[in-house]
Amino acid sequence: MRRYVIRRLAQAIGVLWAAYTLSFLILVLLPGDAVSAMTAGDTELDQAQIDELRHRYGYDDPLPVQYLDHLGRALQGDFGDSASTGRTVTATLGDALPQTLLLTGTGLALGVLAGGSLALLATYTGLRWLRQLLLSLPPLAVSMPVFWVALMLVEIFSFRAGWFPAFGNDGLRGLVLPAVALAIPTGAMIAQVLSKSLFIALDQAYVETARAKGAGRRHIHLRHVLRNASLPALTVVGLLAGQLMANSVVIETVFSRNGLGRVTASAVTAQDLPLVQGVVVFGAAIFVLVNLVVDLIYPLLDPRIVVASSKGAAAA
Amino acid sequence: MNELLVEDVARGAALGPAPELQPGPRTGVARFFLRRPGLVVSIVFVVLVALAAFWPGLFTNRDPLTGVPEDLFQAPSSAHWFGTDELGRDLFSRVVHGAHLSLKATLIAVAVAFVSGGLLGLLAGFVGGWLDDVLMRVIDVVLSIPALFLSLALVTALGYGTVKVAVAVGIASVASFARVMRAEVLRVRQSVFVEAARACGARWYSVLGRHVLPNALGPVLVLATLEFGLAILSVSSLSFLGYGAPPPAPEWGTLISGGRNYLANAWWLTALPGLTIVATVLATNRIARALDGEWVKQR
Numbered sequence: 001m002r003r004y005v006i007r008r009l010a011q012a013i014g015v016l017w018a019a020y021t022l023s024f025l026i027l028v029l030l031p032g033d034a035v036s037a038m039t040a041g042d043t044e045l046d047q048a049q050i051d052e053l054r055h056r057y058g059y060d061d062p063l064p065v066q067y068l069d070h071l072g073r074a075l076q077g078d079f080g081d082s083a084s085t086g087r088t089v090t091a092t093l094g095d096a097l098p099q100t101l102l103l104t105g106t107g108l109a110l111g112v113l114a115g116g117s118l119a120l121l122a123t124y125t126g127l128r129w130l131r132q133l134l135l136s137l138p139p140l141a142v143s144m145p146v147f148w149v150a151l152m153l154v155e156i157f158s159f160r161a162g163w164f165p166a167f168g169n170d171g172l173r174g175l176v177l178p179a180v181a182l183a184i185p186t187g188a189m190i191a192q193v194l195s196k197s198l199f200i201a202l203d204q205a206y207v208e209t210a211r212a213k214g215a216g217r218r219h220i221h222l223r224h225v226l227r228n229a230s231l232p233a234l235t236v237v238g239l240l241a242g243q244l245m246a247n248s249v250v251i252e253t254v255f256s257r258n259g260l261g262r263v264t265a266s267a268v269t270a271q272d273l274p275l276v277q278g279v280v281v282f283g284a285a286i287f288v289l290v291n292l293v294v295d296l297i298y299p300l301l302d303p304r305i306v307v308a309s310s311k312g313a314a315a316a
Numbered sequence: 317m318n319e320l321l322v323e324d325v326a327r328g329a330a331l332g333p334a335p336e337l338q339p340g341p342r343t344g345v346a347r348f349f350l351r352r353p354g355l356v357v358s359i360v361f362v363v364l365v366a367l368a369a370f371w372p373g374l375f376t377n378r379d380p381l382t383g384v385p386e387d388l389f390q391a392p393s394s395a396h397w398f399g400t401d402e403l404g405r406d407l408f409s410r411v412v413h414g415a416h417l418s419l420k421a422t423l424i425a426v427a428v429a430f431v432s433g434g435l436l437g438l439l440a441g442f443v444g445g446w447l448d449d450v451l452m453r454v455i456d457v458v459l460s461i462p463a464l465f466l467s468l469a470l471v472t473a474l475g476y477g478t479v480k481v482a483v484a485v486g487i488a489s490v491a492s493f494a495r496v497m498r499a500e501v502l503r504v505r506q507s508v509f510v511e512a513a514r515a516c517g518a519r520w521y522s523v524l525g526r527h528v529l530p531n532a533l534g535p536v537l538v539l540a541t542l543e544f545g546l547a548i549l550s551v552s553s554l555s556f557l558g559y560g561a562p563p564p565a566p567e568w569g570t571l572i573s574g575g576r577n578y579l580a581n582a583w584w585l586t587a588l589p590g591l592t593i594v595a596t597v598l599a600t601n602r603i604a605r606a607l608d609g610e611w612v613k614q615r
Contacts, residue, residue, distance in 0.1 A: 018457040026469050143597040145549050147556045148572055148590035151579060155587070159580045166579075246464030250553055254576075265557055268468050276472045283465040291460075 001299065008295050012288045019284035020074060023277045024067060079278040084270035089278035092263060099259035103252070104244045106175060107182030112237065114183060115190030122191075123198040124221050135195060141188035146247045150181035150254040167256040178255045182247055186240055193236045197229040204228070231302055238294035242287045355606050358599035365596055368412045369419040378409040380566045389582050399584040401574070407585065411592050414566035418551065418593075421482035421560070421567075425547040428486025430540050433493025437536075440494065441501025442524060451494070458491040467550065471559050478561045485550045489543055496539050500532035507531075541604035545597040552593055568593050 073080070079089035115138070122134035157177060158166040165174050201207070202225055210220045245260070252261030260279070267275035349356050368375055383404035390400040398407035440451040458466070463485075470484035504510060505528060513523050548568075554560055555569030563570065568589050575585025 015457055015460050018453070019461055022454075022457055022461070023469055027473055139601065140594075140598065143545065143549075143601060144594050145552050145556070145569075145572075145590065147553060148586070148593065151572065151576055151586050152590070155579050155583050242460075242462035246462045249464060249468075250557065253557060264465070264468060268472050268557075268559065271472055273472065276469050280461060280465050280469050284461045287460050287462060 004299065005296065008292055012292045015288050016281070016285055019288075020071065020281050021067075023280040023284075024070065027273045027277050028063065028066070074281070079281070080274040082267070082272050082275040084267070084272040084275070089275050092275065093260065093278055093282055096258065096260045096263045099257060100245070100248055100252070100261065103175065103178055103182065103257065103259060104248050106179040107248075108186060108237070108240070108244060110179055110183035111186030111240075112190055113187075115187030116194060116233070118187070118191045119194035119198055120221070120226065122195050123202065123225075124218075138188035138191040138195075141184050142192075144184070146181060146185055147250045147254050149184055150178065150251050153177045153181055154254070174255075174257075178251050178257060181251050181254075182244065185247060186244060189236055189240055189243075190233055194229060194233040197232040198225060201225045201229040231298070234294055234297065234301070238291040241290035242283065245283055245286060352606070355602055358602040361595060361599040362603065365415050365419065365599075368415040370416070372409075372412045372416065375412045376406070376409040378406040380405060380410040380413040381564060389578070391582075392584050392588070398588045399582065401582070401585055402578060407571075407588060410566040410571060411568070411589050414568050414571055414589070417478050417561050417565060417567040418548065418569070421478050421485075421551045421555075422544060422547045424479060424482035425486035425489070425551060426540055426543050428483055429489040429493050429543060429547075430536070432487075433490040434497045434536055436490065437494040437497025437499075438501055438524075438529070438532075441498040441505065441532075442528065448498070452498070455491045455494050459495075463488040463550065464553065467554060471554065476559045476562075478555075478567065481551055481554045481560050482547075485547055485554065488550070489546070493536060493539060493543075497532065497536050500535055501528055504528050504531045538604060538608045541600060541607055545600040545604070548593060548597050548600070 070080070077090055081088055082092055085092065118134055118137065122131050125131050125134075154166045154177060157163050164177050166177075167174075206224060207220060210224055215224075248259065249261035249264050251257075252259045253265050256262075260282075263275070264279045266272075267279060372380075383400070383406075385404050387396070387400050388402055388404040390396050390404075392399040396406050396408065398411060401407055401410070436451055436455075440448040466488040467481075467484040470487055471481060474480040474484060510523060510527050513527050518527075551560070552569030552572070555567050556573045558573065560570055561567040563574070571589040572586050572593075575582065575589065578585050
């Protein structure tokens, strides 16, 4: 077990380092740097002043020097200063994080709840039409652009019905619509995976054994089948972490909420390279972290996984 | 995140063999389509969208850029199917003309992902060894960065515009293509006919071109059709955020973000372009599912 944990930790750190390097390469190797973006609209600066700025931010050093310099500071949690606001990237992201976590957390919880119950009901029901109706919902939901879903929710529930505010960060009522908009694609993915693995699990021999022993249908469904089928759904929750953050960028823009998404959108608009890099690395970090947690929960739910992975390690 | 992955994940952890598909009697093409009305509707719709992208004149003769000031904010009616916008421009005409930019961006995105991802996967799978290891590690890293963030980083570096957004979306999905292509190449490379071709003295490039590539391409093409739907969504998200075509040009995502300002009094400006996107994505996903199913049966 300890070897498994250490290996997964080492992998996660490696991926983070590589994500940092990759985003550095994308943003540095392509034409234009933070300084030329900062001074783009400014005609009063002459070349000497621009060079002076370049020198101050270290953009005139050779690339490997720049890279090691940046990496060294990133390891200490310093991602440089935002080129558009002048605040440190770490502080900007740190301020924006709680709102986004609240939104994505609520969205994920709603999505798991809705998607899970949809999948359970669709596999449990004996009514053919109900099953087909329920199973046709998730493919529909994943075909809808998130921002459009959000706008339609605003149109119906704030402009027509007037139940919830159309934008802003205030309180629980303001959280409902964005969280629902975020939960729809999330729940759809979970429902698709969970219903598929539930159907597969229902075909297994242990279901027949349990039935032969006289267990009730609901008991088999919840105790045997759901437990076995929930692992793939857990994997999907890990993979969905990235999608949730990406969708929150769009949804925070739609609802004019403060958060990571708004920071990202305005950083891209201002061509604020240090802040964009911070966001990319941060996004990768959350994704890696969530997947690490999922991988560490696995063995608790299914002891077979540790056995398999330590066998694999012994063979390698 | 796509349906192929859903399938893999669902099967992977079930720890049991996948249910066998009934081989069933061979049915004619006509019967195949008659039993799948949804598929037929999807194909017809995609053809219509493609026609609109190349010859918008077939569907509407109204100008998408000049409006009639007396007709502004008209609700959908027989004169204006999708209503009119804040300048009195016909929305149906704008959606039809918008198909050009949206489809162009989507095609570029899928082409970039397909060609570069396919080549990388082919290289990794066919050459193998340390090159395979290095490429696959890089791809794992790329997959760990949420696709939209990667696209946004690329947009920051490349700048705005339909083509640049398309390239950014395409590059962000190179990794998944490379993965599928590599897996298929590895599978095909081990098969007996490749060994036989090698034993007959075929050169590596003819083994690659005549035996490995044609047999490995199937799942990658299915992924490309699935990616088509995802790319429409990503491109429209980025142009909704304002990084796509500049305002007067009609583009599906831009149309929705424009209509957003009039959400309270003109619902059709957001709802109808959005429904067009939904219908297109649904149709391409349905076609992808049909291709996937047939391909599985063939194998």
